[in-house]
Amino acid sequence: MSVDVFESATLAGVRLKNRVIRSATHGGLADAQGFPLPVMEWKYAHLARGGAGLIITGYAGVQPNGRCHFPGMLMIDRDACIDPARRLVDAVHALDTPIVLQLGHCGRQTRRQAIGETPVAPSAVRDRHYNGETRCLNCSFCAVGLDVEPARCHFGRIKGRYDHGT
Numbered sequence: 451m452s453v454d455v456f457e458s459a460t461l462a463g464v465r466l467k468n469r470v471i472r473s474a475t476h477g478g479l480a481d482a483q484g485f486p487l488p489v490m491e492w493k494y495a496h497l498a499r500g501g502a503g504l505i506i507t508g509y510a511g512v513q514p515n516g517r518c519h520f521p522g523m524l525m526i527d528r529d530a531c532i533d534p535a536r537r538l539v540d541a542v543h544a545l546d547t548p549i550v551l552q553l554g555h556c557g558r559q560t561r562r563q564a565i566g567e568t569p570v571a572p573s574a575v576r577d578r579h580y581n582g583e584t585r586c587l588n589c590s591f592c593a594v595g596l597d598v599e600p601a602r603c604h605f606g607r608i609k610g611r612y613d614h615g616t
């Protein structure tokens with residue numbers, strides 16, 4: 451069966467005008483507090499105007515110790531993040547394009563300098579590449595909750611990313 455990529459589709463209840471999906475891509479376009487810079491809104495609006503059927507944000511940190519060591523990570527770890535995120539979402543929705551928030555926690559795949567503490571993970575095993583000291587969370591990591599409800603930022607759906615350093 452062949453499907454036309456430009457055909458509409460419904461994905462997890464979200465109507466897409468086509469099947470062109472911008473995959474989650476960390477672009478380093480948030481400020482030091484983790485709020486989206488205007489250029490992030492510009493980028494997603496540009497993708498929406500270009501015809502993307504769905505945009506997935508780059509991973510957004512759910513806790514300060516889950517930040518990546520690359521600069522400019524979008525954060526969604528406290529109430530102050532809601533209004534800036536909502537403005538971003540509303541700008542994309544105004545262009546008739548859905549946007550999904552990808553949540554992330556870098557676990558052991560970050561650096562102490564980026565998070566101000568020893569990186570945490572479900573076990574103390576060091577990451578092969580990062581090779582830094584890792585603090586075991588005794589599995590409470592798996593129960594980490596999200597303090598900010600994505601719906602409050604107008605995101606219709608969320609996508610988790612706990613695959614790499616966790």
Ligand SMILES: Cc1cc2nc3c(=O)[nH]c(=O)nc-3n(C[C@H](O)[C@H](O)[C@H](O)COP(=O)(O)O)c2cc1C
Nearest residue numbers: 472473474475476477507508509510552554610611
């Ligand atoms: C600069 C860059 C940033 C990325 N950031 C993320 C991310 O935040 N979350 C994620 O799940 N994947 C991320 N990826 C992976 C991409 O979403 C994509 O799966 C990967 O690039 C493979 O697709 P491609 O072959 O079309 O490049 C990133 C990739 C690149 C190159």
